[in-house]
Amino acid sequence: MARLELDGLRKSFGATHVLHGVDLSVGDGEMLVIVGASGCGKSTLLRLVAGLDAPTSGRVKLDGNDITRLDPSERDMAMVFQNYALYPHMSVFDNMAYGLRIRGMSKGEIGRRVGEAASLLGLEASTLDRKPRQLSGGQRQRVAMGRAIVREPKLFLFDEPLSNLDAKLRVQMRAEIRKLQRRLGVTSLYVTHDQVEAMTLGDRLLVMHEGRPAQLATPLEVFERPADRYVAGFIGAPSMNFLDGELTGDGAAVCLKAGCALALPFRLTAGEKSVTVGIRPEYVETGRGDLRMQVDLVEPLGSETVVHGRLIGTDEDLVARIPGAVPSGEVMKLALPPQHLHLFERKSGRRILPSQPSASSDG
């Protein structure tokens, strides 16, 4: 239970810059999820916080104390590793008790804490005597969690802890981690490349892109008001559609390559005229409108249908998610409701249209 602050954290390996300066403040009991594609620096960031790597510059502060130069063993953090990193030669009990013994805790207290953690995680008493190699993937995951919990540390660090589990177990453990973290109220950093994990687990998300923080906000805000084109495309599945467009002279509408003018909910007078128009597949309306799409692929998912196609008259691809069954026809009429549009500067990718939460102008 602590406040974590990162202050201009940078990391380079030789000439390779992995982190370009991250400032971050994680509140007491908050679960902050760091999400990004592989190579974005998210794991490096976590290792810097744990002290497993030293930053090139910048500071790590815990409860106001500068811990940048402290050894990992002195930081009072617990980490859950991607491959669990259980001690293979120790029983499950010893794995969990290891950190407590180092702290010189009494036998009774160790037994009590390990027992509590085991029952909290649904580990049966019989598993406590087993070696990690005798456990299933899910059980190992729980032991790794247990090892972190018993320590009652100031900070939990999760490094893609669910990525080695099969899909069903992952969904189950995801929910359990969330419940557990809420219940224990321990400040947590959670690194993942999985956007669903990120959206469901985090109080706030930090989306990383090429060693820089692209956006720091609540999951819904990241979804509804992505800070730039990268975040917009990264969060949400299927990804947001992007179409090139030009603002009209009066800034009240956008012209797409497909020819038509999209009226905007309000005027945009200042700034760049070349824009990228973004719209999520679920908001694309079909069966009406002025746009025409040549259908390439139809994916029926039961409750909805995902249609891939190309806007007629352009080389731009578009995906639409339509509730219900497959509509017939090779060519489909489309409309892009203006209240669901996202506008980004074409060159910089920065967002220029303040988002309109869907309720505002519907109907």
Next chain:
Amino acid sequence: MERRTIFPGRLLPAALVAPQLLLTVVFFVWPALHACWMSLHSEDPFGLASVFVGFDNYAALFGDPLYIATVARTIVFCFAVASISMLVALPLAVFADADIRGRAVYRTLLIWPYAVAPALAAVLWILLVHPQIGLLGRPLDRLLSLAGGHWDYKLNGGQALLVVVLASAWKQVSYNFIFLLAGLQSIPRAVIEAAQVDGARGWRRFRTILLPLLSPTLFFLLIVNLVYAAFDTFGTIQAMTQGGPAQATQTLVVKVFRDGHDNGDLGSSSAQSVVLMLGVIALTAAQFRFLGRQRH
């Protein structure tokens, strides 16, 4: 996980294993059987006549206090060589595993002694410990003379044993270093990092995490070192002390050579070889059993 290749027919697989089998038969199985055969006979020194004597050679061997003393000396020698070479190699490997500047150079230098031939190594050590001209021998002699003693490994049996133990151990440090370094590097980094985050530092982390995870390698090396000390040190000992003074550095292999080659007692020498062979078979069997069980 095992990958198997299935050959059609029998001729090709037989042809593929034949060279290896042939080498084994010619250089191992045949001499070994011959040794067994000869150990049951008494032969005159010129190999002209041979009488079947049953297990008389073995009985004489175990009734001989000099042989029993040699067995005891060999055991002491083997464990001394094995433990010294491993104890020296372990910290070197731990340091070489750490992120230190110039570790590539450091590692390469540590592997060099392995490439030195046993007899050459013996010459190097003689130049070091020689009482009159040795770099270590002269100061050592001066130091011991303060206490009224002398340094002369050619006359003092204890000193001679110490010297051959050190020379033999030194040769084996490189080998142990390579295996220990490989063993250390095969320990998953994340496990060590987990221990670090759990609060374990320095010696404690080494004792509770690294050492237990290294134990299969250590056991493997113990066996290999015992076998090395029992057999491959012949060159070193022969070149340095020829088993002397007064048999103080005579191990079992040296005695096999002395009795068979120098003294012409082929029957007894063969019996000693067979006993040694059984010892190695026992060690190897123990190793295979243990390694078969050790799977983390």
